[in-house]
Amino acid sequence: MALPKKKSRSITVDDTRYRWMVSIHQHVLYLTIEAEDDPGQTFQALFEPHDQFKREADENWSFHRQGRSLTPRDVTKIIRYGLANNWKPQSKGQKPILLYAWDAERVAPGAQNPDTNEVPLRDIAIEQVSDLRFDLSLDPYWRKTLFAAELFKRFTLPEDYFGISNRARDCGLHFAVFNDGYTECGFVVFGIESVDFPDVAMYTTNNPSII
Structure with missing residues (x-):
């Protein structure tokens, strides 16, 4: 057509x-x-x-x-x-x-934005969610919490969590983490998502024998 x-x-x-x-x-x-x-x-x-x-x-x-x-x-x-x-x-x-x-x-790379009053919020959320995968996978508190958590129960990260960048914090973005289930070898899948843009979510696998 x-x-x-x-x-x-x-x-x-x-x-x-x-x-x-x-x-x-x-x-x-x-x-x-x-x-x-x-x-x-x-x-x-x-x-x-x-x-x-x-x-x-x-x-x-x-x-x-x-x-x-x-x-x-x-x-x-x-x-x-x-x-x-x-x-x-x-x-x-x-x-x-x-x-x-x-x-x-x-x-054809995206056009640069010259207006400093405009903010690509969703892009910031994507970058932050990606970074949080590594921070949470190394954080003993959240590893222990998510290993024991009810499946799919969301935990909103505190605004002052060290892994949240100043840029994301200044924009008022929020992020949640959850236990998304298990792999065939028994690893736990951590999910990290943007509260403001729920379609922005990433995942990481973690060995529950290592706290």
């Missing part, structure tokens, strides 16, 4: 015309590209969207704008990347090619 002309844009790369469209679903930005004339195989690049938030007068944060922008120059790079990696835009009956975010970042 061809991209709708009202929602897509046209671009010419190396004498071939393409159409491209950007959409966002569940915190993922999708760039879809296809040949403009008689389209065949579709090419998609997926990115983290980098939502930007601003603090309101009541001290709460609200979504302000989308922090990532994709320019025609970025789209040109991605088209050439796709063509060099087996994308066949005129070929019928081919499954779409997906370029995932960790690859796409090398092709």
Whole structure:
């Protein structure tokens, strides 16, 4: 199915015309590209969207704008990347090619944000959750607590927990930890999630014989 002309844009790369469209679903930005004339195989690049938030007068944060922008120059790079990696835009009956975010970042990195009043809260939460995996895995108190905890019971980390960065603390972000079950070899899986962005969660396995 061809991209709708009202929602897509046209671009010419190396004498071939393409159409491209950007959409966002569940915190993922999708760039879809296809040949403009008689389209065949579709090419998609997926990115983290980098939502930007601003603090309101009541001290709460609200979504302000989308922090990532994709320019025609970025789209040109991605088209050439796709063509060099087996994308066949005129070929019928081919499954779409997906370029995932960790690859796409090398092709079209997110735009830098010059407005210091805007904060990428979700990005900060992702970075903090990743760091907390290691802090909690080495913390004797939380190891003992989570080994004995009821499955999936959430424990909110204190705001002054040493593993929480000043940046995350200043933004008022909160984090929870929980016992997420066991592996086949008997290790306990610790879950760490952002209270403010529940879809931001990471996991680490821990040996209960080591406190």
